[in-house]
Amino acid sequence: xxxxxxxxxxxxxxxxxxxxxxxxxxxxxxxxxxxxxxxxxxxxxxxxxxxxxxxxxxxxxxxxxxxxxxxxxxxxxxxxxxxxxxxxxxxxxxxxxxxxxxxxxxxxxxxxxxxxxxxxxxxxxxxxxxxxxxxxxxxxxxxxxxxxxxxxxxxxxxxxxxxxxxxxxxxxxxxxxxxxxxxxxxxxxxxxxxxxxxxxxxxxxxxxxxxxxxxxxxxxxxxxxxxxxxxxxxxxxxxxxxxxxxxxxxxxxxxxxxxxxxxxxxxxxxxxxxxxxxxxxxxxxxxxxxxxxxxxxxxxxxxxxxxxxxxxxxxxxxxxxxxxxxxxxxxxxxxxxxxxxxxxxxxxxxxx
Amino acid sequence: xxxxxxxxxxxxxxxxxxxxxxxxxxxxxxxxxxxxxxxxxxxxxxxxxxxxxxxxxxxxxxxxxxxxxxxxxxxxxxxxxxxxxxxxxxxxxxxxxxxxxxxxxxxxxxxxxxxxxxxxxxxxxxxxxxxxxxxxxxxxxxxxxxxxxxxxxxxxxxxxxxxxxxxxxxxxxxxxxxxxxxxxxxxxxxxxxxxxxxxxxxxxxxxxxxxxxxxxxxxxxxxxxxxxxxxxxxxxxxxxxxxxxxxxxxxxxxxxxxxxxxxxxxxxxxxxxxxxxxxxxxxxxxxxxxxxxxxxxxxxxxxxxxxxxxxxxxxxxxxxxxxxxxxxxxxxxxxxxxxxxxxxxxxxxxxx
Numbered sequence: 068x069x070x071x072x073x074x075x076x077x078x079x080x081x082x083x084x085x086x087x088x089x090x091x092x093x094x095x096x097x098x099x100x101x102x103x104x105x106x107x108x109x110x111x112x113x114x115x116x117x118x119x120x121x122x123x124x125x126x127x128x129x130x131x132x133x134x135x136x137x138x139x140x141x142x143x144x145x146x147x148x149x150x151x152x153x154x155x156x157x158x159x160x161x162x163x164x165x166x167x168x169x170x171x172x173x174x175x176x177x178x179x180x181x182x183x184x185x186x187x188x189x190x191x192x193x194x195x196x197x198x199x200x201x202x203x204x205x206x207x208x209x210x211x212x213x214x215x216x217x218x219x220x221x222x223x224x225x226x227x228x229x230x231x232x233x234x235x236x237x238x239x240x241x242x243x244x245x246x247x248x249x250x251x252x253x254x255x256x257x258x259x260x261x262x263x264x265x266x267x268x269x270x271x272x273x274x275x276x277x278x279x280x281x282x283x284x285x286x287x288x289x290x291x292x293x294x295x296x297x298x299x300x301x302x303x304x305x306x307x308x309x310x311x312x313x314x315x316x317x318x319x320x321x322x323x324x325x326x327x328x329x330x331x332x333x334x335x336x337x338x339x340x341x342x343x344x345x346x347x348x349x350x351x352x353x354x355x356x357x358x359x360x361x362x363x364x365x366x367x368x369x370x371x372x373x374x375x376x377x378x379x380x381x382x383x384x385x386x387x388x389x390x391x392x393x394x395x396x397x398x399x400x401x402x403x404x405x406x407x408x409x410x411x412x413x414x415x416x417x418x419x
Numbered sequence: 420x421x422x423x424x425x426x427x428x429x430x431x432x433x434x435x436x437x438x439x440x441x442x443x444x445x446x447x448x449x450x451x452x453x454x455x456x457x458x459x460x461x462x463x464x465x466x467x468x469x470x471x472x473x474x475x476x477x478x479x480x481x482x483x484x485x486x487x488x489x490x491x492x493x494x495x496x497x498x499x500x501x502x503x504x505x506x507x508x509x510x511x512x513x514x515x516x517x518x519x520x521x522x523x524x525x526x527x528x529x530x531x532x533x534x535x536x537x538x539x540x541x542x543x544x545x546x547x548x549x550x551x552x553x554x555x556x557x558x559x560x561x562x563x564x565x566x567x568x569x570x571x572x573x574x575x576x577x578x579x580x581x582x583x584x585x586x587x588x589x590x591x592x593x594x595x596x597x598x599x600x601x602x603x604x605x606x607x608x609x610x611x612x613x614x615x616x617x618x619x620x621x622x623x624x625x626x627x628x629x630x631x632x633x634x635x636x637x638x639x640x641x642x643x644x645x646x647x648x649x650x651x652x653x654x655x656x657x658x659x660x661x662x663x664x665x666x667x668x669x670x671x672x673x674x675x676x677x678x679x680x681x682x683x684x685x686x687x688x689x690x691x692x693x694x695x696x697x698x699x700x701x702x703x704x705x706x707x708x709x710x711x712x713x714x715x716x717x718x719x720x721x722x723x724x725x726x727x728x729x730x731x732x733x734x735x736x737x738x739x740x741x742x743x744x745x746x747x748x749x750x751x752x753x754x755x756x757x758x759x760x761x762x763x764x765x766x767x768x769x770x771x
Contacts, residue, residue, distance in 0.1 A: 116518075120515050123511075124511065221637075225605060225636055225637075226605070226606070226636070235607040235608050236533055236534075236536070236607075237605070237607075254518070254545060256511065256514060256515065323511075327511060328510070328511070330537075332510055332534070334475065334510055337509065337510075338508075338509055368508065368512075369515065371508075372505055372507075372508075372512055372515065372516055372519070373519060375503075375504070375505050375506065376470070376503055376505055376519055376520070376523070379503075381506075382505070382506055382508060
């Protein structure tokens with residue numbers, strides 16, 4: 068119980084300070100923070116529809132956040148969840164519209180699993196192997212692979228092989244009905260994908276904390292040398308954890324396509340892969356924490372659209388609050404590091 | 420640690436009490452202003468609510484979102500209607516944003532850009548009593564949706580004629596290669612209609628003129644636009660028409676660098692390079708937005724496609740370069756009259 072409280076302490080304080088500073092900024096710029104926050108809250112949780120839309124927005128964040136959290140736990144910084152998301156989306160949509168005549172209970176799992184494999188390979192194959200066997204920095208490789216994935220989607224959609232031939236707008240055809248993950252609540256964007264996200268979070272928790280493999284991945288993350296000394300296969304664990312990380316980002320792309328968009332649009336970024344990093348950071352890489360962190364950022368997103376409408380506060384204000392939360396979470400960790408260093412130095416001085 | 424908590428508590432109390440006071444004041448003034456509710460025209464217009472949803476470009480995109488916003492602001496000022504804007508942050512926001520406006524009883528909801536086609540179709544079906552307007556995309560089967568489409572081949576024709584005449588009479592920076600160029604964004608109808616008009620206009624006044632047409636396959640890549648323009652200039656083009664959005668900025672820069680002319684598109688782009696922009700083929704999204712708001716307010720809402728052309732000022736030419744003599748401007752104005760009178764028919768199909 069005490070440890071849970073301790074885990075909660077940092078993110079909650081960070082969020083509170085961010086909200087307080089956000090309200091100071093709003094007051095200075097001539098907005099009423101109470102009205103703004105009330106409309107932000109109502110926009111995110113005010114009625115069933117808004118709650119549903121918030122949860123819907125949280126689904127891709129939970130899944131990409133899980134992906135990033137896995138890699139962080141294993142001591143690897145997978146910054147390219149955005150690209151793995153796109154690859155998953157491309158594969159999911161392609162399977163969604165090009166296979167006909169499959170029953171839904173085959174079509175949907177087929178698309179989801181294929182997207183997971185594609186996302187996993189995207190992260191595991193090149194960045195994973197490069198990291199494990201040549202030491203190539205995965206921050207750079209995953210990031211660059213992201214750009215490749217995004218531009219690949221442009222190639223496919225802008226008069227490429229995946230463009231909807233019936234029109235002139237750069238977008239893919241609509242997926243077949245048998246591949247559509249049905250909506251859970253009508254007139255909202257919430258699909259049964261939310262259950263996929265929740266099950267995935269529990270699965271990742273079990274995998275990371277209750278299995279040998281998870282233990283090995285975490286051990287590699289804590290201390291590579293010790294892990295190697297203990298007889299663990301460090302390169303293999305690196306490839307696997309990056310691959311697993313990419314698989315969940317890929318799953319996020321496919322769930323979003325099959326559940327919400329139903330077709331792939333030409334756009335530069337979804338933003339999920341980047342917000343995922345923040346989600347994992349706020350959750351301290353805890354898979355269950357990821358659910359709540361994702362809902363928080365999703366609520367800031369849906370609420371801010373409502374805030375524009377009802378309090379006339381520009382939507383960017385929510386971005387400011389998001390930025391402040393990240394800053395204070397990061398600042399706390401920096402403070403911890405500094406405290407550690409100081410403590411060590413003091414010890415040394417005492418010894419001397 | 421404890422003192423820190425005390426400070427925090429004080430801050431919280433201060434901010435919340437302050438904002439409650441503020442909110443008390445503002446809600447009071449609101450009540451006063453709405454009290455004298457008379458049945459005048461003014462009050463009726465004030466009760467007419469127009470909401471605008473931008474696509475992910477936001478209202479500072481120097482293009483159609485911005486122009487639609489200007490039209491909306493003009494409606495607020497001149498007609499006294501109540502207006503509101505939501506800027507979409509990601510593609511998944513389109514449906515919830517349109518839905519929110521419709522749910523809150525907005526009389527007219529405006530969706531900017533073809534990217535919102537699917538979202539507008541979906542939401543307009545759910546709210547048959549709300550009027551919708553979409554810019555640049557055809558929705559014809561909904562009784563509550565008006566689609567604003569622009570006859571851009573007409574303004575393309577005029578700038579083409581001006582380019583043809585400038586080449587023929589060797590005005591200003593033109594040396595007489597009798598070659599002009601086009602840099603298009605993508606080979607899609609909204610781009611090709613401009614180019615089709617340009618070709619017809621140039622050929623009508625200068626039958627021997629050579630026209631080079633290229634596409635960059637991107638609307639957001641100024642570097643590619645510049646490269647394409649430099650290639651065309653090396654092939655002898657002395658006037659280059661850009662129909663490529665953000666990519667076109669590079670075209671204008673190339674013209675500046677090589678001291679030739681560029682022709683702007685969508686908005687009046689003369690300000691980008693006053694000496695080197697010959698004129699602009701202007702698509703008056705602001706006029707279209709204002710007109711449809713006005714018609715809807717006066718109960719003259721028409722569903723289906725509403726065309727904007729030279730006759731109703733929906734398209735036109737922008738500021739003309741000072742190098743262009745009055746005789747040419749007069750000729751171009753005469754051609755505009757002929758198009759309005761129906762003496763000249765401009766096709767929107769490109770000739771190969």
